Amino acid sequence: MSRRALPLAVLALLSLFILVPQLRVLVAAFTGPAGDPSLAPWQEFFGDARFREALLHSLWLALATGLGATLVAVPTAYLLARYEVPGRAWFLELATMTTASPPFLGAYAWVLLLGASGVVMRGLRAAGLGTPFRSIVGPGGIVWVGVWFTAASVVLILHDAFRAGDGSLEEAAAMAGASRRRTLTSITLPLALPAIGTGFYLAALQAFADFGTPKLIGGGYTTLPVALYYEFLSEVQRRPAMAAVACVLMAALSAAGLGFQRWLVSKTYPQPSTRQRVRLPLGPLARRLGVGFLSLSAFLSLVPHAVVVLTSFMTWRAGVLQWTPTLENYRRLWSESWAPIGVSLVLSGIGTAIAVALGAAAAYWIVRRRTPLLSALLNNLIMLPSVIPGTVLAIGLLLTFGAPPWALAGTATILVVAYVVRRLAYVTKAVETAMARVPVAQEEAAWASGATPPRAFFEIVLPQVRGALGAGAASGFLQMMTEVSATVMLYAVPWVTMTVVIFTYALQPGSPFGVASAMTTVLLVCIWVPLRLVSRHTTAREQRAP
Amino acid sequence: MTAVHVHGVSKSFGGRAVLQGIELEVASGTLVTLLGPSGCGKTTLLRIVAGFEHADRGAVRFGGVDVAKVPTWERGIGFVFQNYALWPHLTVGENVAYGLRLQKRPGVEKAVQEALARVGLAGREDAQPGTLSGGQQQRVSLARALALNPRVLLLDEPLSNLDASLRVEMRREVRRLQSELGFTALYVTHDQDEALEISDVIAVMNRGVIEQLGTPEDIYFRPRTEFVAAFFGEVTFLRGQVVAERALTLSGGQRVETTAPLGAPGRSVVLAVRPADVRLGPATNGGWVGTVEQVFFLGGRRLVRLTAAGLTLHAHHPVPLRPGDQVDVTIAQHLELPPAT
Amino acid sequence: MTSLGRLVLALLALAACSERAARSERAVVLYTVNGPELTGPVLERFRAEHPGVELQVVSVPGTGELFARVAAERGAPRADVVWGGAREAYAAHPELLAAVALPEDASTVAIDPEHRWHATDLLLQILVVNTERFEGQRPTTIAELAAPGWSGGQVVLAQPGASGTAFSVLAGLVTRHGWPLVERLVPHLWLVDDSASMFSLVREGEAAVGFMNEDLATQWAAAGVPLALIYPRDGVPYQVGCAAVIAGARHPAEGAALANFLLSAEAQAVQVREVSRRSSRRDAPPPAGVPALSDVDLIELDPALASSGKAALISTFRDTVLRGARR
Numbered sequence A: 001m002s003r004r005a006l007p008l009a010v011l012a013l014l015s016l017f018i019l020v021p022q023l024r025v026l027v028a029a030f031t032g033p034a035g036d037p038s039l040a041p042w043q044e045f046f047g048d049a050r051f052r053e054a055l056l057h058s059l060w061l062a063l064a065t066g067l068g069a070t071l072v073a074v075p076t077a078y079l080l081a082r083y084e085v086p087g088r089a090w091f092l093e094l095a096t097m098t099t100a101s102p103p104f105l106g107a108y109a110w111v112l113l114l115g116a117s118g119v120v121m122r123g124l125r126a127a128g129l130g131t132p133f134r135s136i137v138g139p140g141g142i143v144w145v146g147v148w149f150t151a152a153s154v155v156l157i158l159h160d161a162f163r164a165g166d167g168s169l170e171e172a173a174a175m176a177g178a179s180r181r182r183t184l185t186s187i188t189l190p191l192a193l194p195a196i197g198t199g200f201y202l203a204a205l206q207a208f209a210d211f212g213t214p215k216l217i218g219g220g221y222t223t224l225p226v227a228l229y230y231e232f233l234s235e236v237q238r239r240p241a242m243a244a245v246a247c248v249l250m251a252a253l254s255a256a257g258l259g260f261q262r263w264l265v266s267k268t269y270p271q272p273s274t275r276q277r278v279r280l281p282l283g284p285l286a287r288r289l290g291v292g293f294l295s296l297s298a299f300l301s302l303v304p305h306a307v308v309v310l311t312s313f314m315t316w317r318a319g320v321l322q323w324t325p326t327l328e329n330y331r332r333l334w335s336e337s338w339a340p341i342g343v344s345l346v347l348s349g350i351g352t353a354i355a356v357a358l359g360a361a362a363a364y365w366i367v368r369r370r371t372p373l374l375s376a377l378l379n380n381l382i383m384l385p386s387v388i389p390g391t392v393l394a395i396g397l398l399l400t401f402g403a404p405p406w407a408l409a410g411t412a413t414i415l416v417v418a419y420v421v422r423r424l425a426y427v428t429k430a431v432e433t434a435m436a437r438v439p440v441a442q443e444e445a446a447w448a449s450g451a452t453p454p455r456a457f458f459e460i461v462l463p464q465v466r467g468a469l470g471a472g473a474a475s476g477f478l479q480m481m482t483e484v485s486a487t488v489m490l491y492a493v494p495w496v497t498m499t500v501v502i503f504t505y506a507l508q509p510g511s512p513f514g515v516a517s518a519m520t521t522v523l524l525v526c527i528w529v530p531l532r533l534v535s536r537h538t539t540a541r542e543q544r545a546p
Numbered sequence B: 001m002t003a004v005h006v007h008g009v010s011k012s013f014g015g016r017a018v019l020q021g022i023e024l025e026v027a028s029g030t031l032v033t034l035l036g037p038s039g040c041g042k043t044t045l046l047r048i049v050a051g052f053e054h055a056d057r058g059a060v061r062f063g064g065v066d067v068a069k070v071p072t073w074e075r076g077i078g079f080v081f082q083n084y085a086l087w088p089h090l091t092v093g094e095n096v097a098y099g100l101r102l103q104k105r106p107g108v109e110k111a112v113q114e115a116l117a118r119v120g121l122a123g124r125e126d127a128q129p130g131t132l133s134g135g136q137q138q139r140v141s142l143a144r145a146l147a148l149n150p151r152v153l154l155l156d157e158p159l160s161n162l163d164a165s166l167r168v169e170m171r172r173e174v175r176r177l178q179s180e181l182g183f184t185a186l187y188v189t190h191d192q193d194e195a196l197e198i199s200d201v202i203a204v205m206n207r208g209v210i211e212q213l214g215t216p217e218d219i220y221f222r223p224r225t226e227f228v229a230a231f232f233g234e235v236t237f238l239r240g241q242v243v244a245e246r247a248l249t250l251s252g253g254q255r256v257e258t259t260a261p262l263g264a265p266g267r268s269v270v271l272a273v274r275p276a277d278v279r280l281g282p283a284t285n286g287g288w289v290g291t292v293e294q295v296f297f298l299g300g301r302r303l304v305r306l307t308a309a310g311l312t313l314h315a316h317h318p319v320p321l322r323p324g325d326q327v328d329v330t331i332a333q334h335l336e337l338p339p340a341t
Numbered sequence C: 001m002t003s004l005g006r007l008v009l010a011l012l013a014l015a016a017c018s019e020r021a022a023r024s025e026r027a028v029v030l031y032t033v034n035g036p037e038l039t040g041p042v043l044e045r046f047r048a049e050h051p052g053v054e055l056q057v058v059s060v061p062g063t064g065e066l067f068a069r070v071a072a073e074r075g076a077p078r079a080d081v082v083w084g085g086a087r088e089a090y091a092a093h094p095e096l097l098a099a100v101a102l103p104e105d106a107s108t109v110a111i112d113p114e115h116r117w118h119a120t121d122l123l124l125q126i127l128v129v130n131t132e133r134f135e136g137q138r139p140t141t142i143a144e145l146a147a148p149g150w151s152g153g154q155v156v157l158a159q160p161g162a163s164g165t166a167f168s169v170l171a172g173l174v175t176r177h178g179w180p181l182v183e184r185l186v187p188h189l190w191l192v193d194d195s196a197s198m199f200s201l202v203r204e205g206e207a208a209v210g211f212m213n214e215d216l217a218t219q220w221a222a223a224g225v226p227l228a229l230i231y232p233r234d235g236v237p238y239q240v241g242c243a244a245v246i247a248g249a250r251h252p253a254e255g256a257a258l259a260n261f262l263l264s265a266e267a268q269a270v271q272v273r274e275v276s277r278r279s280s281r282r283d284a285p286p287p288a289g290v291p292a293l294s295d296v297d298l299i300e301l302d303p304a305l306a307s308s309g310k311a312a313l314i315s316t317f318r319d320t321v322l323r324g325a326r327r
Helices: A003-029 A041-046 A049-082 A088-099 A103-112 A118-126 A138-161 A168-176 A180-209 A212-217 A224-233 A240-265 A284-311 A328-336 A340-368 A370-388 A390-401 A412-436 A440-448 A453-481 A485-490 A499-508 A513-543 B042-050 B092-102 B109-117 B134-146 B164-181 B192-198 B214-223 B226-231 C003-023 C035-051 C061-070 C088-090 C101-108 C142-146 C164-177 C179-188 C194-204 C214-222 C252-265 C266-274 C310-326
Strands: A314-317 A321-326 B002-013 B017-026 B030-034 B057-062 B077-080 B152-156 B185-189 B199-207 B210-216 B234-243 B249-250 B255-257 B269-272 B278-284 B289-299 B303-310 B311-317 B324-331 C028-032 C054-061 C081-086 C118-130 C155-158 C189-192 C209-213 C227-230 C238-245
Touching: A003 A340, A003 A370, A003 A390, A041 A049, A041 A240, A049 A088, A049 A138, A049 A180, A049 A224, A049 A284, A049 B255, A049 B324, A088 A138, A088 A180, A088 A284, A088 B289, A103 A118, A103 A138, A103 A212, A103 A284, A103 B017, A103 B311, A103 C189, A138 A180, A138 A212, A138 A284, A168 A180, A168 B077, A180 B017, A212 A224, A212 A499, A212 C238, A224 A240, A224 A340, A224 A390, A224 A485, A240 A390, A284 A499, A284 A513, A284 C088, A314 A328, A314 A513, A328 A340, A328 C035, A340 A412, A340 A499, A340 A513, A370 A412, A370 C035, A370 C118, A390 A412, A390 A485, A412 A453, A412 A485, A440 A453, A440 B077, A440 B134, A453 A513, A485 A499, A485 C035, A499 B214, B002 B214, B017 B030, B017 B042, B017 B057, B017 B109, B017 C227, B030 B042, B030 B192, B042 B152, B042 B185, B042 B210, B092 B109, B092 B134, B109 B134, B134 B164, B152 C003, B164 B192, B185 B192, B192 B214, B192 C088, B192 C189, B192 C227, B199 B214, B210 B214, B214 C310, B226 B234, B226 B269, B226 C310, B234 B255, B234 B311, B249 C061, B255 B289, B255 B324, B255 C214, B289 C164, B303 B324, B311 C028, C028 C061, C035 C054, C035 C088, C035 C252, C061 C081, C061 C088, C081 C164, C081 C252, C088 C164, C088 C238, C101 C252, C118 C164, C118 C252, C142 C164, C142 C179, C155 C164, C164 C194, C164 C238, C164 C310, C179 C189, C194 C209, C209 C214, C214 C227, C214 C266, C227 C266, C238 C252, C252 C266
Parallel strands: B030 B185, B030 B199, B077 B152, B152 B185, C028 C054, C028 C081, C155 C189, C155 C209
Antiparallel strands: A314 A321, B002 B017, B002 B057, B199 B210, B234 B249, B234 B269, B249 B255, B278 B324, B289 B303, B289 B324, B303 B311, C081 C238, C118 C209, C118 C227, C118 C238
């Protein structure tokens, strides 16, 4: 077998499942009612005030969420990276844990607390105090939930950026007579700008593509993913061409965001790093303020988790929370709804295994660049889905593989395909970095010792990237477990996942949300276990480099 | 008998010719060195012999058999890398045993012990490569390659990452092993001292061609090109016409006396003069006068850089001189390069 | 072939195998828009009576999604029975539903002459106000909400194109009052994407007034939600909730047995008791605490408007009425 045959086969497979569906969406967006090439869908889209509104809403939500998350994350990450804060490792651990939560979790919990009849609001009113606002429901609520959902990931990115370098640039600025504040604004922040841009982009992208949060807490505030869902999945007046236009717009805007982020990253200056950056001590007042700020932001990030776990042990009557403790929800979960737990675990497990296998191979081909064109194609193909919202991806898959001869609609295969396609980029990037650190000479040494390239890959390269492979697998797994936006469009009997059940319950007024809370709690356990393993890995790294 | 025959090998990367029609024979049991500055193509040639790269034209033969279609892992070579390329997740013993296990040879353990003992690392089987010094790591790498009994051992600047004294010690070690075991080796280096000391044959490479192929004495004493001559130290080239048995006139008109005879007057010659060949004396009227530019103290001697008749010369000199001093220059010894073809 | 390639192939094969295994299973599949609070107790009894039938329940958030799903699976249906959603939605898709005469059909108040849909409940869309939120005189008619001087705040309604409940409201209003009332009402509406939001916004007090299904309003009021139920004197829209056997179902006999069971006195009694939903049976009493049907002015829909006129009604609303209001 030629050494290019396998990468070519993988390239073809990925093209089929990544590129073809998106091209199919693109074609649909330019197809008129009679099946002719036409701009009619675009005219119809922009002629409809509802869609124009949805587009503007989604854009402003994305920008506001990105800005909010950055404003929270910059001071948090700066404190953790540069100062001796008590409980630093603990705060980082919490941040890692919050990055792994189902996207709809925050919306549900915050409505329970800060909705017009939320617990906190009722309490404030009962105590005779006014409430600063009547309800969190609305666009403000979407942004609030989005900020606390994404801030933790941005903190982790920025923490690494603020740790980079050895501080000699700041010392030089201080010696040149710059005040602390001036050093911060003229040296530290500009150096971290690419990372800040990346964080902003990730938070904004998440908000832009989020489907569950606006639906649960938006109070009818139209957004593009929700409008898209109804254009595609409602029974009357379906206009797939409209949905396709929305898809193309979303993908194009996300890609434009990515372009901006790339441009910022290209402005990165390498920082001298000859020794470890030393964390500075804090004065007593600053120390108290810092810990207070960190605790508050950790608390706000973790509120949804606490609420859902708490309410899973409470009685619900006709979908209304009664404050009576019970284990009934778990009993019912066990007797009625255990199947989705299995389905989620199995599908995510298979998806993770495939993503890890493909990701490891792809990372290898991309890093080694033995055939540069092939490496570049593979890299771009794998990265493509990271700018495509889940809903859009699902529609592409349905348009392409829904009908015979594929007839994959509603199969487990199409769910696994969607999971792999959506998460392959993350796994690949995780492995790539580690693989780039394995010198080519080590492989050549194995060849010279008589090992064939596959054998050298498995016995020499793979064992050295085991950590990254595990981290990629764990994060891929938890992202697949919590996937909502593509799953709700693609699932069918019997492949009902935990997220589908939780989401359906959350949307059915009067349904026993206690069972959904219990299931969410089980889901959190399912994703925190692998995450513990990953964060132990990263904590170990932290400790090696104190 | 010829172990490795490189015949007419050419290679270019992205339109830039890296190797141009290389001819080279490595006789069994000899150590041949590819010597040249970085970018001369020596490493590419070695990697083509290893099968890591493929020649655009020409052939590589092992024992008379063309290996174009034989991949690295079937060529039966040993390869020692500049950065050791030990596998960090395996112990020293496992590193050495890896290839032996692949060949399913009996008595792997014993072979590993012997291989490590040979390089002075007996009993270090269970050490992690990362805990060894650079010199020890390169010994392990050498043991790993030699344990396989390769048809040819390929070494790519194996000592460049070591510090100077260790480098000298290690090259004697390599030479000792080579004479004891009698293996065939192709050795790449940019260090002329290393090449002179270690090699049976040296191939001096420049810009993708072999400038001169010969024994270390040949290369040192009978360089055929200015490049080869210049490669072994600060050489000055004197171009001119022989005007007397021991004198020539440089193209600038300056008359230069030599101690060694120059042959028939009237010839055009190019002489290569090394610092050890230049004698400096007190300035007298009528001699070739130079001006001291700079003096480098090298411990046992001084290296003096001077200009004379527009040329820059280097000379070894025992006593201190100061920049600006005027000295008489005589050429005690010289190498004559063959006329350029 | 390398071992990596083999691994990927093996995993794909594993996925395909488990897929086939799952597809060939014997389970009778029920798609329903009803939540587990109703499906749980009803199906528990069905399972007790039919121990040989394996049953799988899939909840779908709305009637729109339900029929989109069934339509998408046409040709290779995965579901055997659908349950929940209005008669009009069923009547609009005769090609998706099997014509099966059920023994219990005769006991219901509404009978499909073709026996494709089978009535399971009567669902009234009444007005509710959140008593904590609402101030002033509570309305007693829909006309009050459309009056120019209406000051009770925005009235929540879902997009009729996306929600079966909202469609029923719209169709009822057009039938009884005509488009002019709808046009006057639109400026006072808070339009949301789905019926779930429509209901929960009033429940949470996000909105003061809205339309709501009678059963849900009754349950919530009983669970302590501050809701007042209003049966408008100028007409109450209602739907006949249905179940049906899917055309080409893999388990037609078991499917028909299940659909028949849903109409039975036993199942209907559970429905009335557990979720306060009115029975479709002539012999069943109304749920506790709701007025008798004879005391309510129900709006009877023009059957043509309800089924074939549905798309036209929705596009008139969306394209003419809404745009007119925006302008």
